[in-house]
Amino acid sequence: MIWTIGGGKGGSGKSFITVNMGICLSKLGARVVLIDADLGGANLHTFLGISPPALSLSDFIKKRVPHLREVLIPTTIPNLQLLTGAQDLLNAADAKSVQKRKLVRSIQSLGSEMILVDLGAGNSVSVLDFFLMSDGGILVVTPEPTSVENTYRFLKSAFYRRLRQSVSSLSVKALIDGAMDRKNEMGIQNPHDLVKAVRRINEGEADRIMEEVETFHPNLILNQVRSKKDIEIGFSIRSACLKYFGIHLHYLGYVVYDQDVSNSIRRRRPLVLENSRSRAAQCIMEIASKLANSQ
Amino acid sequence: MKSIKDQTYYEILEVIPTATDKEIQRAYEHAKETFHTDSLAVYSLFSEGEVREIQSAIEEAYRVLMDGALRRSYDQSHFQTIGGQPPEKPSDAQGVSREKKPSLSFTGISFNPDEELYRGKTLKQIRERMGVELQIISKETKISIKVLEWIEEEAFEKLPALVYLKGFLKVYAQSLGLNPQKVVEEYLLLIEESKKK
Numbered sequence: 074m075i076w077t078i079g080g081g082k083g084g085s086g087k088s089f090i091t092v093n094m095g096i097c098l099s100k101l102g103a104r105v106v107l108i109d110a111d112l113g114g115a116n117l118h119t120f121l122g123i124s125p126p127a128l129s130l131s132d133f134i135k136k137r138v139p140h141l142r143e144v145l146i147p148t149t150i151p152n153l154q155l156l157t158g159a160q161d162l163l164n165a166a167d168a169k170s171v172q173k174r175k176l177v178r179s180i181q182s183l184g185s186e187m188i189l190v191d192l193g194a195g196n197s198v199s200v201l202d203f204f205l206m207s208d209g210g211i212l213v214v215t216p217e218p219t220s221v222e223n224t225y226r227f228l229k230s231a232f233y234r235r236l237r238q239s240v241s242s243l244s245v246k247a248l249i250d251g252a253m254d255r256k257n258e259m260g261i262q263n264p265h266d267l268v269k270a271v272r273r274i275n276e277g278e279a280d281r282i283m284e285e286v287e288t289f290h291p292n293l294i295l296n297q298v299r300s301k302k303d304i305e306i307g308f309s310i311r312s313a314c315l316k317y318f319g320i321h322l323h324y325l326g327y328v329v330y331d332q333d334v335s336n337s338i339r340r341r342r343p344l345v346l347e348n349s350r351s352r353a354a355q356c357i358m359e360i361a362s363k364l365a366n367s368q
Numbered sequence: 369m370k371s372i373k374d375q376t377y378y379e380i381l382e383v384i385p386t387a388t389d390k391e392i393q394r395a396y397e398h399a400k401e402t403f404h405t406d407s408l409a410v411y412s413l414f415s416e417g418e419v420r421e422i423q424s425a426i427e428e429a430y431r432v433l434m435d436g437a438l439r440r441s442y443d444q445s446h447f448q449t450i451g452g453q454p455p456e457k458p459s460d461a462q463g464v465s466r467e468k469k470p471s472l473s474f475t476g477i478s479f480n481p482d483e484e485l486y487r488g489k490t491l492k493q494i495r496e497r498m499g500v501e502l503q504i505i506s507k508e509t510k511i512s513i514k515v516l517e518w519i520e521e522e523a524f525e526k527l528p529a530l531v532y533l534k535g536f537l538k539v540y541a542q543s544l545g546l547n548p549q550k551v552v553e554e555y556l557l558l559i560e561e562s563k564k565k
Binding site for chain 2: 216217218221222225226262263264265268283286305306308309310312313315316317318319
């Protein structure tokens with residue numbers, strides 16, 4: 074399974090969660106590959122306490138190595154390998170659909186049960202496509218307005234892009250493009266208005282959009298929660314997404330704010346290895362168990 | 369995907385048509401908290417107008433579903449319209465006994481009508497809205513009916529020692545699906561204030 078971790082804001086803890094969740098999954102017996110696709114700041118190796126890797130995805134794409142397996146970086150953790158090459162991965166996502174799928178197939182052929190891709194912040198078309206192409210997209214958000222705002226921005230972009238990819242009519246694609254701007258002149262304020270507008274011009278495409286909405290189930294992890302009220306924000310975001318988009322967001326879980334997290338990052342030792350009994354580590358283990366069971 | 373205008377009262381509160389009053393109460397508390405004007409979950413996603421529209425839909429759904437007669441009538445008209453049978457709603461007593469030890473889930477946000485502090489009359493009001501008799505609460509919580517009555521009547525002079533009262537308030541709040549900590553804190557604050565007077 075390929076899981077992508079994206080959305081939200083820089084600093085919301087995506088890389089930290091990717092690495093620690095990957096370790097937990099490998100402890101649970103899964104063969105795991107972590108892919109660093111954070112264009113702005115690829116540093117999963119630092120979280121793992123290893124040097125910047127010499128080999129990357131470009132060595133495979135430029136055919137300097139015959140198989141993707143050869144650019145995998147071993148780690149000190151059994152069953153856990155790292156693959157870097159953010160630029161190449163995202164350039165590939167910008168490439169034609171056939172090339173994108175070929176790369177995804179190569180990644181899948183690694184034989185790993187769990188592939189976690191850290192997409193980093195931002196919502197470029199490449200990032201959105203990888204998020205949508207994966208088996209499960211995970212949004213990491215902190216209980217702060219800036220983080221929630223960026224997450225919704227990402228989710229809206231991914232949502233409309235998914236709808237756009239599902240329809241073939243150019244006029245419907247144009248409606249979807251217009252809907253992304255709330256100040257559009259068509260009076261489309263939200264996804265409900267969009268479906269109504271599409272139905273007026275093309276019943277079949279409206280039905281296709283509804284099917285896409287039904288099958289879009291992004292996941293949410295709430296990071297750095299400090300209180301029970303913070304935990305509840307995850308459920309509220311889920312309800313808000315249901316009312317706004319009509320989508321069933323899956324609240325995977327939360328990670329409590331814990332000083333041990335920053336201590337582990339400073340020491341370049343993953344929290345779940347450094348202090349597996351810490352509250353944050355326990356939360357990550359719980360989320361990883363859910364991912365393992367969802368296979 | 370349905371707009372708020374097209375959703376049933378059950379969909380608005382995210383409950384199943386056979387939900388008990390207690391489940392509706394909890395769902396209402398969650399919805400009210402989620403779609404509060406200052407809620408983080410609606411920030412930047414909904415316009416102010418959309419939030420207001422959702423808020424009034426939530427209030428209307430709650431008003432109808434918590435009133436036995438209105439709910440029956442709504443079920444009949446709604447389910448006949450869509451060609452189905454009205455759901456069989458569990459009785460209130462069933463609702464209470466179904467969850468003998470209601471634990472405060474993540475969604476168990478406190479309900480506080482009119483934004484007042486929790487006091488005896490508020491607890492009584494919530495209990496009556498849910499249509500639950502004191503005898504059922506007493507049976508479930510093992511608190512004597514007399515003590516429950518004193519709590520609701522705010523007969524502070526008759527209430528047991530503070531250490532016991534805290535426990536009683538906590539269990540009583542849980543049985544109504546309310547936030548026990550909040551109920552205890554606010555009730556004790558009320559006692560403090562009455563002493564000052």
